[in-house]
Amino acid sequence: MTRVGALVGLLLAAAAPAGAGAQVTASSPDEYVQLLRDGYDEAKKRYELATLEVERLRKAWNQSLEEHTAARRAGDEDRARELLAELQERSPEKNRAENAWRTKQEDWIVAGKALVGAVDARLDLLWHLMERSVGATEYEGRYGDLVELLEEVEAELPEEPLELEPMPEVTIRSEDTPREIEFKARVIENRVAFYEELRKQLDRDIASLTNRQRREHNRRDSRRARNRFGDDAAPTGDQRYNPVDAVANREPIEVRIEEKKALRGEVVNRMEELKRKAQLFRQEAGGAR
Amino acid sequence: MRICPRAARDRLRFFAAVCGLAGALHLPAPAAGQGLVRDFVISGGLAGEAWRGDFTALAVPQIDSTERAVAWVGEWSANGVFTLFKREHSGLDATLDAGFRQFATGGFQLRNYAPREHNGLLETKYWHDLGGGRHGRLIGAATARIRAIADRPPMPLYLFPGYETYRLTAGYGRSVRNLEVDITVTGESADFVAPSLLRNLDLLDRNSMIVEAGGGRKKYLGTDSEDYSRLRFFGAYRYHSYPKQGPPAPRVDHAVGLGGAYELQMERFGLTVTLDVTRSRSSSSRVEYNAGRLDAELQWGLSEELGLIVSGALARKRYIDPGQDALVPGEEADNETNLYAEITRSLGLGVDGAFRLGWQKVETNFTGAYYTRFGGGVFLRARPW
Numbered sequence: 001m002t003r004v005g006a007l008v009g010l011l012l013a014a015a016a017p018a019g020a021g022a023q024v025t026a027s028s029p030d031e032y033v034q035l036l037r038d039g040y041d042e043a044k045k046r047y048e049l050a051t052l053e054v055e056r057l058r059k060a061w062n063q064s065l066e067e068h069t070a071a072r073r074a075g076d077e078d079r080a081r082e083l084l085a086e087l088q089e090r091s092p093e094k095n096r097a098e099n100a101w102r103t104k105q106e107d108w109i110v111a112g113k114a115l116v117g118a119v120d121a122r123l124d125l126l127w128h129l130m131e132r133s134v135g136a137t138e139y140e141g142r143y144g145d146l147v148e149l150l151e152e153v154e155a156e157l158p159e160e161p162l163e164l165e166p167m168p169e170v171t172i173r174s175e176d177t178p179r180e181i182e183f184k185a186r187v188i189e190n191r192v193a194f195y196e197e198l199r200k201q202l203d204r205d206i207a208s209l210t211n212r213q214r215r216e217h218n219r220r221d222s223r224r225a226r227n228r229f230g231d232d233a234a235p236t237g238d239q240r241y242n243p244v245d246a247v248a249n250r251e252p253i254e255v256r257i258e259e260k261k262a263l264r265g266e267v268v269n270r271m272e273e274l275k276r277k278a279q280l281f282r283q284e285a286g287g288a289r
Numbered sequence: 290m291r292i293c294p295r296a297a298r299d300r301l302r303f304f305a306a307v308c309g310l311a312g313a314l315h316l317p318a319p320a321a322g323q324g325l326v327r328d329f330v331i332s333g334g335l336a337g338e339a340w341r342g343d344f345t346a347l348a349v350p351q352i353d354s355t356e357r358a359v360a361w362v363g364e365w366s367a368n369g370v371f372t373l374f375k376r377e378h379s380g381l382d383a384t385l386d387a388g389f390r391q392f393a394t395g396g397f398q399l400r401n402y403a404p405r406e407h408n409g410l411l412e413t414k415y416w417h418d419l420g421g422g423r424h425g426r427l428i429g430a431a432t433a434r435i436r437a438i439a440d441r442p443p444m445p446l447y448l449f450p451g452y453e454t455y456r457l458t459a460g461y462g463r464s465v466r467n468l469e470v471d472i473t474v475t476g477e478s479a480d481f482v483a484p485s486l487l488r489n490l491d492l493l494d495r496n497s498m499i500v501e502a503g504g505g506r507k508k509y510l511g512t513d514s515e516d517y518s519r520l521r522f523f524g525a526y527r528y529h530s531y532p533k534q535g536p537p538a539p540r541v542d543h544a545v546g547l548g549g550a551y552e553l554q555m556e557r558f559g560l561t562v563t564l565d566v567t568r569s570r571s572s573s574s575r576v577e578y579n580a581g582r583l584d585a586e587l588q589w590g591l592s593e594e595l596g597l598i599v600s601g602a603l604a605r606k607r608y609i610d611p612g613q614d615a616l617v618p619g620e621e622a623d624n625e626t627n628l629y630a631e632i633t634r635s636l637g638l639g640v641d642g643a644f645r646l647g648w649q650k651v652e653t654n655f656t657g658a659y660y661t662r663f664g665g666g667v668f669l670r671a672r673p674w
Contacts, residue, residue, distance in 0.1 A: 230449030234651040237620030
């Protein structure tokens with residue numbers, strides 16, 4: 001993203017509804033990020049409270065259910081009826097709490113995404129400022145804080161379908177000091193470490209999906225082998241129809257594996273490119289010393 | 290006697306040509322999001338089977354006094370699942386399947402037979418998400434299935450007769466408050482390819498209309514988990530007309546079915562159980578019956594390379610008229626039980642070996658006539674892509 005793009009992004013983000021529809025107005029980009037962070041923390045807190053409430057209700061519900069089953073087994077009809085009435089009475093409360101929990105979770109994710117977008121845009125802007133302001137250590141500190149915040153929020157949010165964000169354009173400027181070049185190399189290496197973790201996660205996902213695919217293939221092959229030649233069709237007048245699945249399912253497993261593999265390939269390419277770049281920066285930093 | 294009329298062979302060739310054309314159309318178009326070979330497997334195998342019983346089938350042309358027969362069976366098959374095109378909210382998928390099987394039989398009194406089977410299937414399915422998926426999914430599917438068999442042997446070696454079936458399905462499904470509901474309407478025409486000396490096979494010709502509605506819940510076992518359990522209940526109305534059966538009026542069956550299915554899928558374990566009960570009434574009172582069928586399948590990944598599949602079915606039928614004693618072509622049996630077990634082992638990248646054992650028993654209530662089939666074989670499956 002260019003500097004202008006980052007600014008436009010940040011302004012658009014500032015004007016856009018954040019969280020669960022609340023309008024956020026701020027006088028500076030940092031204040032805007034802070035406001036979104038407050039909103040995110042608040043949404044997260046509400047979600048955690050809703051989780052505790054749902055867990056409490058579920059626990060009480062399951063306990064009553066177990067007692068009801070035990071009473072029925074023991075032949076204690078009066079107690080069983082009493083517990084059934086209790087369960088019926090609690091059911092709407094439990095449903096309401098579960099619905100509220102889902103809503104709170106959605107609000108939390110929306111707030112998280114808004115915050116991540118704003119931090120990303122702010123980091124981009126800071127990067128350009130650091131490139132232009134030689135030795136401006138206050139920017140470095142702010143940059144580091146925001147990177148930490150970004151990692152923290154991304155780790156907290158539930159995992160989303162993976163997509164790689166555009167790679168940050170990091171270059172050496174003629175006026176860069178060795179310290180600044182080393183700092184840039186460190187930033188690049190941090191990104192390499194992040195991609196390395198992502199690659200490991202993708203490898204685990206692919207292995208798990210491949211296991212499922214193998215089992216799914218065995219299942220399909222075995223079924224086809226039985227019904228291809230009518231071996232399971234006896235002369236009983238039993239017309240069997242496999243209904244066509246009309247409900248939208250997840251993407252087929254083959255597609256998901258291909259997507260993960262493609263993403264892994266992209267991650268590995270980026271890692272290689274960034275490693276080369278970091279090495280080059282280190283060399284430049286050493287030469288300029 | 291050969292039971293593979295020229296017309297059936299010509300249709301098989303036409304079908305193969307259509308499959309080839311579909312493949313040719315598909316292969317050179319790997320544009321983004323399109324032209325994906327989702328699965329393609331070539332399989333070959335050899336099996337040994339033993340048959341016994343005194344069962345009589347009207348649609349089997351030959352009669353032999355033996356009650357025991359054996360067969361060596363060699364087979365080749367290919368199956369592919371393709372995504373012909375895919376957009377964000379719509380797509381067209383195709384399944385192609387073709388198989389050839391050759392038997393060498395023994396144990397018959399008259400002569401030993403050498404049945405050959407050719408099977409082909411082409412299924413295309415179009416789906417479209419309404420309102421970006423918020424308002425459900427519409428589907429339309431067309432299926433053609435063709436089977437030809439030459440030198441069909443006498444009982445007890447029962448091999449299904451040749452046929453052509455064409456099927457059209459339209460359906461709609463959506464999620465409503467965590468419930469998946471769906472309805473499908475299917476029309477099918479089945480033409481059993483009868484040679485001139487075996488007109489009985491024409492009696493099996495059938496036109497059907499099936500309306501099925503179901504509802505169920507799919508629950509993922511954990512956030513971001515691929516593991517899930519699904520419970521679905523369904524009801525169906527099935528209309529079958531047999532234009533060659535009568536007289537005086539053609540036979541028409543109206544059947545109502547109710548059932549439920551439970552499915553559990555985990556990374557290394559899977560279980561599917563389906564129960565279906567049917568109440569079938571007909572314009573011909575001798576074929577009115579109640580029936581039930583229980584199917585179960587268990588899959589277990591024993592290790593990274595070793596997998597086990599066990600499946601079985603139990604089908605029972607009771608006629609309303611207890612004096613029912615006339616054979617109806619294709620419905621000579623009342624009960625069926627089968628059990629299959631298969632162990633698969635990965636032999637390398639994209640190559641699996643499988644060993645399968647199968648047992649099946651089919652019987653009638655009113656005479657006790659039956660046949661059993663027991664066999665086992667080894668199969669090699671290759672996935673070149």
